[in-house]
Amino acid sequence: MPLETLDDATLDGAAVAVRVDVNSPLTADGALADDARLQAHHDTLAELTDRGARVAVLAHQGRPGGDQFSQLRPHAERFDELLDVPVSYLDATYNQQARDTVEALEPGEAVVLENTRFYSEEYMELDPAVAGGTHLVEGLVPVLDYYVNDAFAAAHRSQPSLVGFQQHLPSYMGRVMEEEISVLGNVDETPRPRVYLLGGAKVSDSVDVAWDVLESGMADQVLTTGVVGNVFLLADGVDIGDASSDFIYDQGYWDQIDRAADLLDAHGDRVRFPQDVAVERDGERHELGLNALPSADGEAAMDVGSETIRLYRSVLESAETVILNGPAGVFEDDLFGRGTRELYAAASEASYSIVGGGDTAAAIRKFDLTGFDHLSTGGGACLRMLTDGDLPAVEALRNAPTVREA
Numbered sequence: 001m002p003l004e005t006l007d008d009a010t011l012d013g014a015a016v017a018v019r020v021d022v023n024s025p026l027t028a029d030g031a032l033a034d035d036a037r038l039q040a041h042h043d044t045l046a047e048l049t050d051r052g053a054r055v056a057v058l059a060h061q062g063r064p065g066g067d068q069f070s071q072l073r074p075h076a077e078r079f080d081e082l083l084d085v086p087v088s089y090l091d092a093t094y095n096q097q098a099r100d101t102v103e104a105l106e107p108g109e110a111v112v113l114e115n116t117r118f119y120s121e122e123y124m125e126l127d128p129a130v131a132g133g134t135h136l137v138e139g140l141v142p143v144l145d146y147y148v149n150d151a152f153a154a155a156h157r158s159q160p161s162l163v164g165f166q167q168h169l170p171s172y173m174g175r176v177m178e179e180e181i182s183v184l185g186n187v188d189e190t191p192r193p194r195v196y197l198l199g200g201a202k203v204s205d206s207v208d209v210a211w212d213v214l215e216s217g218m219a220d221q222v223l224t225t226g227v228v229g230n231v232f233l234l235a236d237g238v239d240i241g242d243a244s245s246d247f248i249y250d251q252g253y254w255d256q257i258d259r260a261a262d263l264l265d266a267h268g269d270r271v272r273f274p275q276d277v278a279v280e281r282d283g284e285r286h287e288l289g290l291n292a293l294p295s296a297d298g299e300a301a302m303d304v305g306s307e308t309i310r311l312y313r314s315v316l317e318s319a320e321t322v323i324l325n326g327p328a329g330v331f332e333d334d335l336f337g338r339g340t341r342e343l344y345a346a347a348s349e350a351s352y353s354i355v356g357g358g359d360t361a362a363a364i365r366k367f368d369l370t371g372f373d374h375l376s377t378g379g380g381a382c383l384r385m386l387t388d389g390d391l392p393a394v395e396a397l398r399n400a401p402t403v404r405e406a
């Protein structure tokens with residue numbers, strides 16, 4: 001089934017649940033530290049309210065037990081500032097009070113319901129049919145006409161608010177979802193040479209992507225940086241020292257070293273790993289070539305070094321398409337931002353560039369970089385989309401009933 005967009009929906013007076021992804025960094029006192037994800041959904045919410053929908057916003061924040069797990073009041077207040085229509089907040093999600101509030105909405109009004117993950121079923125990966133029978137979904141469906149999914153960044157999760165409503169209601173992509181699918185679903189049409197710059201700390205996701213794009217022929221080159229680069233150094237037999245190795249072990253990525261070694265055996269001519277690294281010594285950035293590793297002082301490799309930057313820049317300069325995910329180093333620390341800043345700047349010069357990842361986007365903002373063609377709102381979702389294709393929430397949209405069937 002083709003995916004339906006807001007162009008296909010008759011919204012005037014309709015009660016619409018819209019799932020967004022506004023999962024954002026919070027300050028110690030619970031305020032939003034960054035509203036980029038809220039801004040990204042502005043156009044979808046503005047269109048829904050402008051076209052007379054009565055809008056119930058569903059979203060999660062953080063993970064149960066984590067320090068970023070909180071109410072959505074700050075998000076609702078920020079939406080109220082960003083949008084031209086009133087946006088209220090309700091500390092309930094699917095009970096009678098929530099149903100009454102949604103039913104009482106006037107056309108063009110919106111309410112942000114409480115964090116979906118306050119309910120245990122929401123934090124489970126469920127088969128869509130089971131998700132359709134959860135309390136959250138069954139509680140809200142009676143007061144809704146349509147469901148809109150704009151939460152691309154969470155679309156790799158098969159959780160009730162992401163896949164359950166599509167079992168009951170005519171469902172549409174929001175504008176963020178539509179744009180992400182149209183760009184990331186057509187990566188294979190972007191010009192060659194196509195280079196993947198993979199860094200950051202989610203090693204198994206990046207090794208998955210590297211395997212997939214090298215095996216399928218999608219990538220002409222894969223450049224590795226960050227913790228991912230350190231894993232490839234270990235895979236090549238370089239002793240990067242206990243501090244960096246222990247970090248990889250503690251994060252549960254030890255088994256990825258063998259997968260990286262197999263990848264080097266199979267496609268070593270198209271995979272690059274760092275030729276030098278940066279460590280902190282006496283409070284300064286200090287660079288070490290591979291022959292100086294492991295460092296006698298046991299410092300951790302926190303960034304790629306100048307020689308790696310030079311080599312990678314030359315590859316990036318000859319690329320037509322660059323797909324970038326994950327920072328090249330601990331960019332949050334001024335000593336180790338250089339690899340990320342310089343490699344991202346080179347990537348932004350390519351004819352076509354795609355960026356995915358929350359920390360990656362934060363680095364781009366920190367270094368004031370511009371010129372990228374597509375900044376994905378997703379991290380894990382973007383990577384999954386680049387490998388497995390359809391995401392569970394998108395698949396559920398494809399299978400949703402049409403207006404006539406509902």
Ligand SMILES: Nc1ncnc2c1ncn2[C@@H]1O[C@H](COP(=O)(O)OP(=O)(O)OP(=O)(O)O)[C@@H](O)[C@H]1O
Pocket residue numbers: 199200201202225226227230301302303325326327328329330331332356357358359360361378379380
């Ligand atoms: N050499 C390194 N050692 C330790 N941490 C590193 C290193 N290089 C990068 N990092 C860390 O990796 C983190 C970002 O990795 P991650 O894979 O989460 O990025 P992302 O894909 O942009 O974000 P997300 O998937 O969470 O949206 C940053 O906090 C950065 O400090």
Ligand SMILES: O=C(O)[C@H](O)COP(=O)(O)O
Pocket residue numbers: 021023062063153154157358378379380381
């Ligand atoms: O930030 C994200 O990647 C999405 O909001 C998904 O969050 P999750 O990884 O906690 O499911």
